[in-house]
Amino acid sequence: MAANYPADQADALTVAWWSLCHGLALLWLDGQLEMRAALMGTNASDLTIQAMDMFAMFAPANRKPVPTRRPLPGPSKPRSKQR
Secondary structure, three states: OOOOOOHHHHHHHHHHHHHHHHHHHHHHHOOHHHHHHHHOOOOHHHHHHHHHHHHHOOOOOOOOOOOOOOOOOOOOOOOOOOO
16 A cells, blocks of 8 residues: 555545445444345445445556455344434
C-alpha cells in the first residue's frame, strides 16, 4: 500500500476502509443487507464482495490484483433491533 498511497493519506485510507467494513457489518447483522441482496437477485455474501470490489476500483491502476475471495458465511438470523 505504501507504494500506491502517499504517507500523508494513510490515516484517511484506513478510515475509509474501516467505515466500509463497519457499515457492511451493521447492515449484515441487522438483516438489511440480505433483504437488499434479495431484491437485487443475489445474496449478502456476493453483494458484500461486489461492494468491496467497487470500493477497490478507486485504488491506483498500479495496485496489485485483489486475490480471489471465497464467499462469506451468512448470519443465521437477523439481529434484534434492541439497542
